[in-house]
Amino acid sequence: MNFKESYEVVIVPEQGIEIIWDNFHQNPEFFERIAFVYQALKSEMNTFDVVEISMLYNKISVLCPSDLIEKVQSHLALGIERSSGHKIQSVHWKIPVFYDSELAKDYSSLEEKLNLTKAEIIALHQSRSYTIYGIGFLPGFLYMGELDEQLKIGRKLNPDLHIESGSVGITGAQTGVYTVNSPGGWHIIGHCPIPFFNPSSQNPAWAKPGDVVSFFEIDRNTYELIKIQVDTTVFDIKEYLNDSI
Amino acid sequence: MIRFRETGFYTSIQDKGRFGFRHLGVPVAGALDQISFENSNLILGNPLNTAAFEITMLGPTIELLKRCCFCVTGADIQISLNGEEVPMNTAVIAEKDSLLKIGRVKNGLRSYLNFKGGFSSEVKLNSASQFSGITTENRVIAKSTYELKEELTDLISDYKTNTLIKPIEYASLLHLEVYKGVDFRLFPPRLIESLTETEFAIGSSVDRMACQLNTNSELSHTIDRLSSPTYVGAVQCTPSGKLLILMRDSQTTGGYPRLLQCTRNAVNRLSQIRPNQRLKFVLID
Numbered sequence: 001m002n003f004k005e006s007y008e009v010v011i012v013p014e015q016g017i018e019i020i021w022d023n024f025h026q027n028p029e030f031f032e033r034i035a036f037v038y039q040a041l042k043s044e045m046n047t048f049d050v051v052e053i054s055m056l057y058n059k060i061s062v063l064c065p066s067d068l069i070e071k072v073q074s075h076l077a078l079g080i081e082r083s084s085g086h087k088i089q090s091v092h093w094k095i096p097v098f099y100d101s102e103l104a105k106d107y108s109s110l111e112e113k114l115n116l117t118k119a120e121i122i123a124l125h126q127s128r129s130y131t132i133y134g135i136g137f138l139p140g141f142l143y144m145g146e147l148d149e150q151l152k153i154g155r156k157l158n159p160d161l162h163i164e165s166g167s168v169g170i171t172g173a174q175t176g177v178y179t180v181n182s183p184g185g186w187h188i189i190g191h192c193p194i195p196f197f198n199p200s201s202q203n204p205a206w207a208k209p210g211d212v213v214s215f216f217e218i219d220r221n222t223y224e225l226i227k228i229q230v231d232t233t234v235f236d237i238k239e240y241l242n243d244s245i
Numbered sequence: 246m247i248r249f250r251e252t253g254f255y256t257s258i259q260d261k262g263r264f265g266f267r268h269l270g271v272p273v274a275g276a277l278d279q280i281s282f283e284n285s286n287l288i289l290g291n292p293l294n295t296a297a298f299e300i301t302m303l304g305p306t307i308e309l310l311k312r313c314c315f316c317v318t319g320a321d322i323q324i325s326l327n328g329e330e331v332p333m334n335t336a337v338i339a340e341k342d343s344l345l346k347i348g349r350v351k352n353g354l355r356s357y358l359n360f361k362g363g364f365s366s367e368v369k370l371n372s373a374s375q376f377s378g379i380t381t382e383n384r385v386i387a388k389s390t391y392e393l394k395e396e397l398t399d400l401i402s403d404y405k406t407n408t409l410i411k412p413i414e415y416a417s418l419l420h421l422e423v424y425k426g427v428d429f430r431l432f433p434p435r436l437i438e439s440l441t442e443t444e445f446a447i448g449s450s451v452d453r454m455a456c457q458l459n460t461n462s463e464l465s466h467t468i469d470r471l472s473s474p475t476y477v478g479a480v481q482c483t484p485s486g487k488l489l490i491l492m493r494d495s496q497t498t499g500g501y502p503r504l505l506q507c508t509r510n511a512v513n514r515l516s517q518i519r520p521n522q523r524l525k526f527v528l529i530d
Contacts (some may be wrong), residue, residue, distance in 0.1 A: 006383055008523060010427050012427055012476055013424035013506050014478075014506075014509050015476050015478075015506070016422075018427050018473075018474065020427075024471070040483075042268075051264055052264065052265065052267040052268065053264075053268060054256055054267050054268035054474055054497065055268070055474075056471075056473060056498050057471040057472065057473075058471060059473055059474060059477075061474035063267070063476075067396045103417055134472075134498065135268060135269050135270045136270045136472070136474070136497045136498025137270060137472075137496050137497075137498055138265075138270055138378065138496070138497060139269060139378050139379060140269055140270055141270050143472065143498075148412045179270075179378070180377065180378035181378075197269070197270075197378070199369045199370055199378070199379045199380070200369065202370075204266065204269060204271075204370065205269045208486070219513075
């Protein structure tokens, strides 16, 4: 399927436009080009008054006054044209997780439902690099996939009323880290000591759609140590960039 | 300075909203009834984005520890200053150490209390709008104090009620103007009739995140798509046929298809609707 011909621009009345690539499931390779178009729009649109540009999976959303839609569409066409052959700006993050059954209370039910041991679940979660498909649900929450087939499990039928910030969850083909305390229906397998969102900074999040994340296991000591680094602001996210990519 | 003796049912600080961070999952937030919020600044001669207190159903009791000028707009609500009733939509001067008591809403749901010159509060990501995970608190808590930014000059004395401001409408049946939503095309065309002919009852939840309508099984569906961006005023339809109208604190992405899209003005009107009311959609092109 041709990338350039398989998108649709839908007007969102009084809000802006949404650009949708409909046959995304059959063409997962579209994602990198969608992320390229998104990055291009974001860098070019700052010069005029577009209110918001965001993306998730196969969609880009642009909120702007209606008299700017035409201009957005011409930039969009240009971005789509240039998306072939250009690589997106992408960073690989290596994120520590403390996979502890005391903190992550869902292991016993997960072991039964997935027919895997805790050690196998942990190993499978670390076995892949995950693409960031977008940010949403909570401030700084990353939609990441695809999980190994063996880890696929539906949402909890009764969502937990309180999931702590930092909890690492899985559901369907996705994995994600809760960035603030929130109710939620994902199965929790660990905790991440690194903050994903800092509302006191003008650049509150360090990740972007198109970046890649992999997880590595840490023990309780390291988990506590990184938490102290975060609290004392000695922490630097740049230490978690993977240089090999 | 002002001090909250009681906070009322749910009082939060809101301005026009938080822009430029939607791509990071940050909802726009801001005053739900933007027109009444803006009126509060027009009446006081404030810059239009000066933050106000958004009051829900039952208002706060506040000690005014400094001479100041305030007004209340939006839902019709009881206001008393040192025991004497004062009108809505009016810039009122309060002497130092006055007690401002805002009672129950009579019509509508949300009122706005604002001060001439504004008050100091926490600003995060360029907005004072309170929201969980962004500001320290998501609402005003008891005993909170706020500094008023402007010293009131003695010259100010002669204020009048702004009679141009229309009162908040109250009707047991609200006609709400909507467009077809981004995912309208995923639903069968015959749905248009049941959408525009049905009277929907407002469910029990009408918070800052969403206004829930009671389930209508005719709208049930099996559409299962990747999560999508959401819009303020988007009408999502759950598989069981429950409609959720997204308000300004709703999350920026969501899984339910977006059946309809309210006009901006419909969102303002919707923020004044109560759980016992009913609504009918009027589809416009």
